[in-house]
Amino acid sequence: MLHRAWFRQFDYLLFAGALCLCAIGLVGIYSATIHGADSALFVRQAIWIGAGVFLAFLVMAIDYRFLTDHALLFYGLTMLLLVAVLIFGREINGSKSWIRFGSFGIQPSEPAKIVVILTLASYLSQLNDNYLRRKDVAALAGLTLLPVILITMQGDLGTALTFLPILVGTMLVAGLRLKFLIFVLVVILCVAPLGWLTLKDYQKQRILVTLNPDLDPNGVGYQTRQSLIAIGSGGLMGKGLGNGLQSQLGFVPEIHSDFIFALLAEELGFLGAAAILSLYLAGLLRMVGIGDRANDRAGILIVTGVASLVCFHVFVNVGMTLGIMPAIGIPLPLLSYGGSSTLAMFMALGLVLNVHSRRFVYSEASV
Amino acid sequence: MPINQDNRSHKQRLFYLRVIFFLAIGLLLSRQWFLSILEYRRYQALAERNQFRTVPLPAPRGLILDRDGRALVQNTFGFALVLFREEAFELERVLDFLEANLSLDRERLERRIREANQYSLYEPVVLQQSLSLEDMTFLLAHQSEHPELGINRRPRRIYPYGEVAAHLLGHVGEVSGEELQNPDFGSHRPGDIVGKFGIEKAYNRRLAGRSGEQRILVDSRGKTLQELQVTPPAEGEELGLTIHLDLQLAAEEALGDNPGAVVALDPETGEILASVSHPGFDPNAFARRLRPEQWEKLISNPDHPLQNRVIQGLFSPGSIYKLFVGLAGLELGVATLDTSAFCTGSIMLYGHPFRCWHAGGHGRVRLVDAIQHSCNVYFYLLGQQLGIDALSEFSRRLGLGQPTGIDLSGEVAGLVPSREWKKETTGNPWYAGETISVAIGQGPLNVTPLQLARAVGIVATGQTPQLHLVRGNQLIASQNQLDPPGFDMAHLKAVREGMWRVVNGQGTGAGARVEGLDVAGKTGTVQTISNRTRARLGEEVAAKYTPHAWFVGFAPRDDPAIVVAVIVQRGGSGSQSAAPIAGEVFRAYKNLALGAGGELAQLKAPSAIH
Numbered sequence: 001m002l003h004r005a006w007f008r009q010f011d012y013l014l015f016a017g018a019l020c021l022c023a024i025g026l027v028g029i030y031s032a033t034i035h036g037a038d039s040a041l042f043v044r045q046a047i048w049i050g051a052g053v054f055l056a057f058l059v060m061a062i063d064y065r066f067l068t069d070h071a072l073l074f075y076g077l078t079m080l081l082l083v084a085v086l087i088f089g090r091e092i093n094g095s096k097s098w099i100r101f102g103s104f105g106i107q108p109s110e111p112a113k114i115v116v117i118l119t120l121a122s123y124l125s126q127l128n129d130n131y132l133r134r135k136d137v138a139a140l141a142g143l144t145l146l147p148v149i150l151i152t153m154q155g156d157l158g159t160a161l162t163f164l165p166i167l168v169g170t171m172l173v174a175g176l177r178l179k180f181l182i183f184v185l186v187v188i189l190c191v192a193p194l195g196w197l198t199l200k201d202y203q204k205q206r207i208l209v210t211l212n213p214d215l216d217p218n219g220v221g222y223q224t225r226q227s228l229i230a231i232g233s234g235g236l237m238g239k240g241l242g243n244g245l246q247s248q249l250g251f252v253p254e255i256h257s258d259f260i261f262a263l264l265a266e267e268l269g270f271l272g273a274a275a276i277l278s279l280y281l282a283g284l285l286r287m288v289g290i291g292d293r294a295n296d297r298a299g300i301l302i303v304t305g306v307a308s309l310v311c312f313h314v315f316v317n318v319g320m321t322l323g324i325m326p327a328i329g330i331p332l333p334l335l336s337y338g339g340s341s342t343l344a345m346f347m348a349l350g351l352v353l354n355v356h357s358r359r360f361v362y363s364e365a366s367v
Numbered sequence: 368m369p370i371n372q373d374n375r376s377h378k379q380r381l382f383y384l385r386v387i388f389f390l391a392i393g394l395l396l397s398r399q400w401f402l403s404i405l406e407y408r409r410y411q412a413l414a415e416r417n418q419f420r421t422v423p424l425p426a427p428r429g430l431i432l433d434r435d436g437r438a439l440v441q442n443t444f445g446f447a448l449v450l451f452r453e454e455a456f457e458l459e460r461v462l463d464f465l466e467a468n469l470s471l472d473r474e475r476l477e478r479r480i481r482e483a484n485q486y487s488l489y490e491p492v493v494l495q496q497s498l499s500l501e502d503m504t505f506l507l508a509h510q511s512e513h514p515e516l517g518i519n520r521r522p523r524r525i526y527p528y529g530e531v532a533a534h535l536l537g538h539v540g541e542v543s544g545e546e547l548q549n550p551d552f553g554s555h556r557p558g559d560i561v562g563k564f565g566i567e568k569a570y571n572r573r574l575a576g577r578s579g580e581q582r583i584l585v586d587s588r589g590k591t592l593q594e595l596q597v598t599p600p601a602e603g604e605e606l607g608l609t610i611h612l613d614l615q616l617a618a619e620e621a622l623g624d625n626p627g628a629v630v631a632l633d634p635e636t637g638e639i640l641a642s643v644s645h646p647g648f649d650p651n652a653f654a655r656r657l658r659p660e661q662w663e664k665l666i667s668n669p670d671h672p673l674q675n676r677v678i679q680g681l682f683s684p685g686s687i688y689k690l691f692v693g694l695a696g697l698e699l700g701v702a703t704l705d706t707s708a709f710c711t712g713s714i715m716l717y718g719h720p721f722r723c724w725h726a727g728g729h730g731r732v733r734l735v736d737a738i739q740h741s742c743n744v745y746f747y748l749l750g751q752q753l754g755i756d757a758l759s760e761f762s763r764r765l766g767l768g769q770p771t772g773i774d775l776s777g778e779v780a781g782l783v784p785s786r787e788w789k790k791e792t793t794g795n796p797w798y799a800g801e802t803i804s805v806a807i808g809q810g811p812l813n814v815t816p817l818q819l820a821r822a823v824g825i826v827a828t829g830q831t832p833q834l835h836l837v838r839g840n841q842l843i844a845s846q847n848q849l850d851p852p853g854f855d856m857a858h859l860k861a862v863r864e865g866m867w868r869v870v871n872g873q874g875t876g877a878g879a880r881v882e883g884l885d886v887a888g889k890t891g892t893v894q895t896i897s898n899r900t901r902a903r904l905g906e907e908v909a910a911k912y913t914p915h916a917w918f919v920g921f922a923p924r925d926d927p928a929i930v931v932a933v934i935v936q937r938g939g940s941g942s943q944s945a946a947p948i949a950g951e952v953f954r955a956y957k958n959l960a961l962g963a964g965g966e967l968a969q970l971k972a973p974s975a976i977h
Contacts (some may be wrong), residue, residue, distance in 0.1 A: 130376040173380045222456060229417060232402040232410020245418045250587035270403040274396060281392040288384050297374045302382070307384060315391040322398045 006160060009357040011290065015056075017283045018334060020051045024276060025335035028264045031242050031255040041256055041337055052346030057349030067351075068298045071115070071122035075143070077218055078115040081108040082150040109151045109159045110344035116163055116353065117305030119143055120170045125298035131175035137184075140171060157203060157329040162312055169308025170301055173291075207326045224325065225260055226251045227321045230266040231273070238269025256337045258329050262321045268315045276335070280314050290356045299355040306348040419595075420451060420517070420583045421489055425559065427522035429603030431536060431566060433612040434638075434838065438527065440536055440567075445523035445655070447558070448506065449491040450480065454515035454589070454745030461513060465965045468509075471495060482544060483557050491517065492869030493558025496541060497656045501869045514589025519864070524567075524654040526562070530647040532615050534675035535639075535836065537565020538650035540657075563970060565675070566606065569775050576603030604874050608839045609638035618643045619629070619954030621948045627915075627935040628676035628816045631952055633932045634824030634921060637832030640772070641952070679773075681813040682934055685891030686741045686941070687919050688808030690826055690862055693734050695761040696749045697858040704861050707733045710744035717800040721747050724892075737891070738865025739874045743807050750806020755797055758805060759785040765822040766831070766849050767814050773834045782813040808891060820932035822887075826862055827927035829854050837945040863887055867924050870946075879920055884957040888920020888931075888949065890941030898959040913937040918945035922953050929956050 026049070030042045059067075067074075085099055085108055099106055120140055121359050127136065144167040151160040176184075196204065230246040239245070244266035246252060265273040284307050291303035310333050317332040319325030331341040402410065431440035442624030448469075455461055458480070466473045476494055483492040496515075496544040498506070502520060510516070524539050540563040546552045551572065554559060561575065562568035581602035584593040597679045610932030618629040618641040631641040646668065652661055665672055674680060696702035713720050713729035723729065723743040729736070737745035750758065764769060782788070784805060786797040814822075817834065825831055831849035866887035869876040875890040893915040896904070904912070921927040938944035 042525065128373070130373070172383050173377055175376060175380065226417075228402060229410050229413045231399070232406050233414035234403050235407045235411065236404060245584075246414045249418055249585070249592070251417055265399065265403065270399060273399045277392050277396050277399070281388060284388040284392075285385060288381050288388070289380050291384075292378055294374075297377055300374055300377045304381070304384060307388070311388050311391055315395065318395045319398075320396060322402060324394075324398055351417070 011286070011353055011356045014283060014286045014290070014356070015349070015353065017286070019053075019344075021276070021279055021283075021334040022281075024264065025260065025332075025337075028260045028335060029242065029256045029337050030258065030339075031244070031267060032247065032263050034242055035248055045337050045342070046050040046341075048342040051339075052342050054273050055343055056346040056350035056353065059347050060354045060357065062354070064302060064351060064354045065296075065298060065358075067118055067354075068122035068125060068302075071118040074115045075119045078108065078112045078144060079150065082112060082154075083148060085109075086150065087152055098232070107159075107340040109147075109154070109156060111347065112147050112151070113162060113166065113309055113344060114347045115164055116144060116147060116277065117170075117302060117309070117348070117351070119325070120166065120305060121298045121301035124170065124174045124301050125296060127174075127297075129175070131177050133170060134180070136174075137171065137176070137180055140167060140174075142300075157199075158316075158330045161316075161328065162309060162330055165308040165312035166305045169304050169311075173301060174305045223253050223259070223327055224320070224323050226253075227262040227324050230262040231322065233271075234266040234269045236270045238265070238267050238272055241267050243267060252330070257331060258317065258336060259321055261318050261332055264335075265321070277314075277318070280333075284311055287352050290352055290359075293359050294355050295359050299359070302351050303355050306352050309348065310345075313364055371968055381584045386566070396865050404710050405704070408584075416453065418491060418584055420491070420585055422449075422491065422519060422581050422583055423556070424579040424581050424597070424600045425521045426578045426600035427602045428524060428539070428560070428562075428567075428576060429574040429605045431574075431606045431608060433608055433610050433615070434490050435612065436607070437612050439608065439610070439612065441525050441527060442522045444520055445496065447519045447521050448495040448498055448502075449517045449519045449558075450494050451491050451515050451517060451589075452480070453488045456515075458944050461515060464509075464513060465494070465516075468505060469654070471493070479557065491519070493541075495656075496558075496560070497523065497654075505538055510590065511588040514585070514587065515930055517589065518816050520546060521560075524650070526650045526654070528612075528616075529649050529651065531619055532610060532642065533565075533647045533650050533783060534644040534677070535610065535642045536650060537567035537569075538563055538648075538653035539567050539719055540653055560654075564673075564777075565775060566608070567650075570837065573604040574606065594839075597828050599889070608836055609633075609636075609640065609838055610642070610836065611640050611959065613959055614952070614955055615641040615643070617641075618952050619645075619949035621955075622933070622935070625938060625944070626670050627933070627938065627945075628680055629676045629822050629931065629948065629952060631929055631931045631956070632817075632820055632824060632834060634706050634828045634927050635830060635832060637834045638838075639834060640929065640956075642675075642677045642836075644674065644680070646670050646672040648672045653889055654879040662879045662886060675775070675777070676815075676934070678773060678775055678815055680815060680934070681779060681781050681850075682765075682816070682915055682917075683810070683893045684808040684814050684819055685893040685918050687819055687823070687889050687891040688812065689738060689741060689746045689865065690747050690889055691762060691765055691767075691822060692750055692753065692758065692806050693738055693865070694767065694826065694854065694858060695753055695757060695860050696734070697861065698854060699753065699756075699757055699761070701752045702734065702749055704734055704857075706749075707731050708737070708742075708745040710742050712744075714744050714747055716747060716751065716803055717798075719800060723804055735861055735865040735868065738862065739868035739872055741869075741890070746806045747803050749775065750802055751799070753802075753806075755784070755786060755802045755805065758802065759783045759968055764849070765825055766851050767812075767818050767822055769818075771815075771817055771821055771834045772848065773817065774836050778817075779815060781815055781818060782811060784811045809894065816932045816934050819917075819919050820930050823921060823932065824927070824930040825852060825854075826859060826866075827848075827887075827921040827930060829856065830858055863924060865889075866920065874921065875940075876918060876944035876946045879918055879950040880924070881950055881953045881957055884922050884953055885924040886920055886922040886950070886953050887924045888918055888946070890946055891917030891919075891934050892940045893917065895937075911937075913939055916941040916943070916945040918942075918949040920953070922956070928960070929953070931956075944965060 029045050038197050089098055114137050144163050148160045148163045230252050244355050247255050247263040247266050252262050256264050285309040287303050291300045294300045313333045316330055331338050333345045427442040430438050433439055462473055465471045480492055539560050542555045542559045542561045562571035579598040582596040583591050585591055622629050622643050622645050629643040633641050709948050710723050710728045710729035710732050713722040729740050729742045732742050732745050762783040768781045770778040770780050789797050805812055831851055833848055868874050870879050870886045870888050876888045879886050879888050896912045916935040918941050919932040921930040931952045933945045933949045935944045
């Protein structure tokens with residue numbers, strides 16, 4: 001399966017960009033924990049990254065068409081795992097999304113994203129139309145909503161929401177007619193008030209406070225307020241690594257995971273933050289470029305799903321630290337501390353590289 | 368899977384993704400630009416305030432010293448509980464915590480926070496002065512749960528002599544809302560300690576000093592990481608009093624447990640040497656934390672321990688007033704040194720019998736004899752001749768019925784009756800018979816012990832210096848300055864002669880006699896109810912209305928250096944209870960002022976004028 005040509009077709013630039021983000025993340029985690037007792041986090045994250053790279057190569061080694069061909073099998077297994085979490089899972093921070101193996105814990109909801117990307121691509125690759133029909137929309141929505149519901153039941157609304165951009169992005173590229181788009185929007189508008197009722201009080205408050213930060217500047221809005229202060233006080237050049245007092249003195253919570261962008265923006269300033277965001281944008285565009293050169297619909301749609309997922313994570317996470325999105329606890333891809341999310345991101349990256357490296361396979365075969 | 372699937376339309380639609388990605392990252396970038404470039408200054412300031420606390424460093428109040436430089440009031444340290452409002456996100460929870468664990472009154476805390484709202488959010492609110500050691504330990508143990516609470520070390524007043532001179536020194540307390548409106552307290556902030564009474568209040572501005580501040584780097588749990596940029600507080604000015612501590616102690620000791628007052632002053636300079644009012648209070652209790660029951664006990668005490676009787680107690684002068692009536696007779700030409708009267712123990716005037724205290728009568732008396740024996744009949748007749756107009760006018764020349772202008776607040780004026788006064792207050796005309804009782808210092812004549820001491824001082828020296836407590840303050844309150852009366856020396860000498868005989872001859876003031884010091888003085892006994900009322904009430908009830916006892920005197924006779932006034936409330940007679948107390952004070956003075964060569968020297972002169 002691994003030919004020499006395969007290495008020639010490896011997208012070094014995208015991979016290097018990803019490692020670059022990982023390195024920035026490690027620096028941020030290191031800076032966030034110099035004064036704390038948790039300095040081991042830095043080392044652990046490095047281990048996760050190593051494991052992630054390995055996983056990416058593993059995913060890359062298997063032809064993505066093999067993966068899409070067996071997507072339904074993976075899908076079924078993953079859904080069983082998610083149900084198992086509901087039954088046997090360990091509750092951490094109010095949500096029951098972890099399964100523990102000894103001292104390591106894993107969140108099945110993270111690899112579930114990859115499986116859903118593959119499943120949607122697999123379903124769509126079997127169609128020949130240029131636009132989705134009603135039953136296709138229904139099928140795609142159903143395939144996505146099942147894990148969303150299971151994960152919502154685990155109490156992890158933030159992660160559940162990250163499946164939606166996969167669905168939307170995939171449908172958009174697969175050919176969503178305007179009337180369906182309008183229909184989907186209308187359904188969302190109708191369901192939203194119902195969804196509002198199912199939200200827990202603290203979740204409602206988070207959303208309200210984001211819309212109006214002055215509603216409760218001291219209570220729920222505290223994190224956001226402190227995050228804004230950290231970012232705003234960074235100025236153009238930042239305060240220097242390790243010197244971001246706002247982050248270092250514990251004013252911003254979850255500084256090594258969900259709010260790591262606040263620390264980086266405080267210590268590296270606008271320039272650092274802009275560099276990070278540009279790196280993400282470059283990566284996203286590079287992925288879209290890979291899609292553009294992909295050989296088949298499955299390849300295009302895999303890349304689409306991954307890019308949509310990454311973009312959503314970046315937008316919601318950074319938007320949260322910048323005070324324009326509700327404080328939904330989802331990690332910043334490759335930057336935030338976290339094993340499951342790092343591994344899942346590398347798996348996603350592996351898929352994209354997989355598509356990239358096999359873009360000529362068919363043409364070679366047809367010659 | 369179809370081979371050669373047509374995916375051109377899919378690839379075209381990737382364009383949507385590019386647009387969305389550009390928009391998403393562009394939106395984040397512009398927001399980032401807005402926060403860290405456009406709003407940089409604002410967030411920079413917020414970050415500063417977040418991480419740095421400005422903690423006031425209250426200034427130690429100035430020391431208060433006696434005339435020899437011995438500290439009567441000093442400072443120690445106390446610890447106050449403060450709240451950093453900008454960090455108090457859940458005020459209710461903080462209040463619950465304090466109410467439950469430190470048993471602080473919630474309403475009071477809420478009021479303090481409300482009052483502080485007119486000041487900058489970054490000024491901490493003092494929630495509680497003088498924390499106990501237990502409370503402090505508890506708070507420190509729970510610091511990380513309540514980073515918004517802090518403990519502020521601040522100077523606290525300490526009065527090493529406790530109740531000694533308490534009324535004079537006064538006490539401190541937390542500045543009140545009303546005081547903050549007052550420009551005199553303009554530089555103060557809620558939670559500041561200010562003088563509430565006595566010297567502490569009168570000289571608050573000089574004693575207070577100027578508080579400094581300190582910037583402290585704290586983490587999100589309120590833990591102090593670093594202390595920076597100290598503006599040191601400027602300590603308050605030191606005040607040197609005219610009080611002589613040893614004389615003060617002797618006077619306190621002499622008065623003992625009797626309710627009353629003792630004041631000693633230098634009639635030439637106007638310096639107050641000692642000033643006692645009893646019962647008293649311990650100003651230390653106010654400097655710490657006065658418990659409600661302590662306060663209740665102080666204000667419900669029928670003997671008014673918070674009143675400074677020396678300047679706030681009003682009493683009729685009784686027989687002491689005879690000195691001034693006698694002097695008035697001489698000065699106004701109504702009588703001469705040889706004018707005499709015959710005392711049979713009582714006299715009929717305006718159809719009423721007026722009795723002398725000596726039922727057997729004094730026989731024929733001249734002025735000096737009349738003073739020596741305190742003969743009522745002589746002064747009835749002299750008073751009748753002078754009339755109320757002359758008496759009240761002459762009393763004012765001696766400063767009676769008006770504040771002395773001493774450098775303490777709360778001094779009362781007292782009352783010298785006159786025709787106009789009676790017309791105004793009762794609507795009735797002055798009856799000639801009323802003059803008769805005024806002539807022996809009874810009736811609606813009310814003076815403070817300090818006024819009486821000053822008046823006797825004028826008799827002793829013919830001078831009217833401004834009374835004062837702080838050295839170098841002779842010139843204060845000039846509107847109260849009495850004009851030099853310009854009395855005839857011969858007249859003064861006659862009155863002094865009478866006073867000398869009161870103490871050293873066959874007089875009522877023998878109790879004040881001191882071996883080796885020429886004391887002159889006069890006793891007084893002030894009936895608080897008339898003899899008729901006394902008879903009606905019966906002896907048992909009337910015991911509550913035992914007369915007040917006075918003694919006012921000076922020494923030495925020929926070069927007066929000290930005037931002592933003593934009043935013992937319900938003390939019975941002046942000769943029995945007041946004169947011996949004055950004697951003790953004179954004796955102490957003699958021991959202090961007697962030089963090595965047996966020469967009576969001035970009390971140690973102020974070493975420096977502040």
